[in-house]
Amino acid sequence: MIAFGVPNGQALEKKSDYIRLIKEFGAKPITDELLKRFKHVHPLLILRHFYAHRDLDVYLDYHDEGLEVSIVSGRGPSNYMHIGHLMLFRFVKWLQDELNSYVYIPLSNDEKYVFGKTRDLDEAYKYAIDNALDIIALGFSEKRTRIFISTRISEIYELSVRISRYLTYNTVRATFGLNDSTNVGVVFYAAVQAAHILLPTIKEGQPVLVPIAIDQDPYMRLTRDVAERLELMKPAAIYSKYVRGLTGEPMSASKPETSIFTVDGPEDIKRKIWNALTGGQPTVREQRKLGGEPEKCVVYEWLRIFVYKDVKDARRHYDACRSGELICGQCKRMLAEKLIQFLEEHRRRKREAIKKLDRYFIHEVRIPDELHIT
16 A cells, blocks of 8 residues: 555554544545535545545536546556446446546556566466456446556656656655655655656546546645646545445455455355455344444445445445344345446446457557356
8 A cells, every 4th residue: 555645654444544644734624515516426436435636626617618538547457357346336436437538447567567566568468358348347438538547558658757856755765655666666656656647637638537546646636746746637535434344444456355356256255255354243132122333334334335326225234233133144145246247247248348458448458368257
């Protein structure tokens, strides 16, 4: 996880960090008034899972004035995607439909290599193609979606070099809490990330919105500073809170038990969810009498974020848990059934996406021999 630019270099992971993003780092809360500007408000906005922004109002002004707009939402391909990644891209797909926007999706194989998350660029390439198929399977517009692998297009390198003149080593080091043993690729990647974000603005003159988790804000702050120096429109950002992993700790590709991955089969899904952290009482009898604590329960959090499409349904579930009407086994069974059903359909669409892979990429692609789509 990237450090948040604080002196001790520690990443933001606690609820207090959501407040700090606003009070100390200058983001603004998403208000009811701002939500009225959307024709159909996404449940994750109503729930304030996406809760803060930078210049979202300015970005919507550009859109309302008739200007073509873009969204940039990348992926670091170091493993198969999990349900949390899909949630973000489903939100991006909703934004594309809502705003009729272009979507640029950089697959940052360079990032995962220089940060030591993959053995080599070939391994990152394999995961990049697999991840791209997951993203395409969500139904993005062929005509208005641009996917690319970072090291495969010269425009990104040229733009990164141009941007690098406006970033000093001391600025990058202080922002990310780097130390003297950090390799130079990590430092230069700050310029590469800025190139990803600014590409639609420089190439097409389009305002950009970046939906990201709060730990990625350092990149946004640096990129907005660079944009100002280059006399470009500053990219806007919309920030999400974290979704806890099944064990209660953050979801991580290196800890399979924390999440459900797109390659997980029904039995793996059931096992992981059955072992998930809940807010239930020790016995069914106590649960019926005292009720559960859904605010502590990862299963309820996942149902609310990944399953329920109406916040009223999520509220009814909350009340049923608090009253003891629902017990943990029922909730776990419900979540497992919904995710198994969703992923079976998702994998079907993913297999079909292979036929149209090249329609989404802005450069030539090949399907790796070792790629295995179940």
